[in-house]
Amino acid sequence: MTLTSQPTTERSRPGDHILALRGVGKKFGAIQALTDIELDVHAGEVVAIVGDNGAGKSTLVKILAGVHPPDGGTIEFHGNKVAIASPADSKQLGIATVFQDLALCDNLDVVANLWLGRELTHNASLDEVEMEKRSWTLLRELSAKIPSVRTPIASLSGGQRQTVAIARSLIGEPSVVILDEPTAALGVAQTAEVLNLIERLRERGLGVVLISHNIADVQAVADRVVVLRLGRNNGDFRVADVSSETIIAAITGATDNAVTRRAAHKTASTSIVTEASE
């Protein structure tokens, strides 16, 4: 499916190693917000990043989104070393970020918000018909529950707004989608709606980075969970093999348990890296 008028860039195949961060750090004045961070994202995989307040999750998101340049370390995208110096660079690479404040225009309808900044035109005027048609196609593929795409954004529920924000990020055909606390402000049903949507993203073969506070959400949709603590990696688990107690222990710093698992995982993840680079 091509959502934009540009030719679709090559889609990554499931399991492709899309994103690899090695030794990434970030300092704000006297605060070392991130130290020596490693992160791997594969196509068709949901990676959750969890951590206490101030652990550095948002800072990591901002580095990937091109809001802050990192101080050191390397970022590889599809195996190539890249520099993400600006939000435009990030978008260009195929990284789509949905920030916590969704940044939607309340006075515009769903179609206008989805296509904002890259509207389709027909004879030099807006091609409302084509945009509406493709909006429906996209929302249908995401099984999104939006009753009408011609109502102003303000009349939608929190979950529907989140859905629109996520759907909008897909219009540029990204290969990685980063979601910063997408369920933080949502009720039970709306959270389920957004989690479903995250599953759809995985089915589309996207790499998904999910920032969350909520262990239950993470266990519901994530394949891997990466724990940050005080700006450092403090565990990288397969969700299937880990209990919520272990994750919480890693978040809060009862590290005896986590460290062993982390060490165990390190060898495993190194082998994945070698596999992918072969």
Next chain:
Amino acid sequence: MSDTKSSAADVAQDATASTVATDLQDERLIHNAGAGGAVRAFFTRVRGGDLGTLPVIIGLVVIWAVFQLLNPNFLSSTNLVNLTLQCAAVGTISIGIVLVLLLGEIDLSVGSVSGLGAAILAVTFVQQGWNPIFSILLALAVGVAIGLLYGFLYTRFGVPSFVITLAGLLGFLGLQLWVLGPTGSINIPFDSFLVQFAQQWFLPAWVSYLLIVLFVAVYAWQLVSQARRRTAAGLSAMPAGSIIVRAVVLLLLLGAAAWYLNLTRGVGAMFVFFLALVLIFNYALTRTRWGRAVFAVGGNVEAARRSGIRVNRIYMSVFVLCSTLAIVGGLLAASRLAAANQGSGGGDINLNAIAAAVIGGTSLFGGRGSAFSALLGILVIQSISSGLTLLNLDSSVRYMITGVVLLLAVIVDSLSRRSRRAAGRA
């Protein structure tokens, strides 16, 4: 589709995925089919605070009815022809105000800038003997420069537009007086095409009808081709019946108005010029990427910036258009008066231009409004002014009544914003 019998429930139940347009498939949608449905949808929208042009149209009808009762000459063809001519200059300025209000900004200097335009025209054309075309181009260039200055100050230093343009109000009034020099008042020759255009040129009756037919034909054709494309795309489309009804109603309304004006002098060239500007800006605002960006910036600057809209360019373009339209309005006013003087652009022009945009339904809070606000708002203001003149009431009463109407418009704006919030459409 146009039968009124089928209730919403029936439509929803008959709906199967294969027969219902893509955009009508959600079971929660309340289907408003047929004429009754259109009326229901309209009331839902109004209750939700989406008033659009409704209050101003009601206001206009009330004002016309009251003045007609007080003075039977008010709705005479002669008076209405005058009314249309009085609307053009300030209405043109008001289009620019609509644009800045859509961004949630304001331009308080449009009166001074229009006066400066009039002064430049008169001095270069009459005193220096320039070809009037060059005088007009110079005045327009000055308008562009003023807008660029405002845009630069706003985007570079983040000074509120309120303050920048307040400084501009004083500064450009001073410049106007300086340009006019000691003469103070300059008459523009009656035989110049500018004065002819503003005072003497009226469309021949047949031309006015031809224009109306062409306009309605284009309008109907747009609706038809849009309906076809929507059907082809599997979306719901406006039924042919609705299109015909709309086109016929529009044709009759415009035709009747032209016929009534044609009973005396007819449709003035300057008024047609103003209408054309309204239509052009309506197109630009609703059908182009630039217009979409203007609404987006007015609704949520940060969202607009993050979606890659070059926000500063949008601010720049709007300030430039607003100042340039103010100059155009000043040129029209000078042509109609056949003079430019120290009072050009002064008095109530500034506030009438701003009040017209707000009375016409453009929100002071940004992101909501239409180019038609300028037309409807200025009709209200000039109707009040014309009616009070017929009643031999002086400007003291006119100022007070216009003030009250403006206050009402702002209250309507604030209330509808509140009910939009309550209805989740803020």
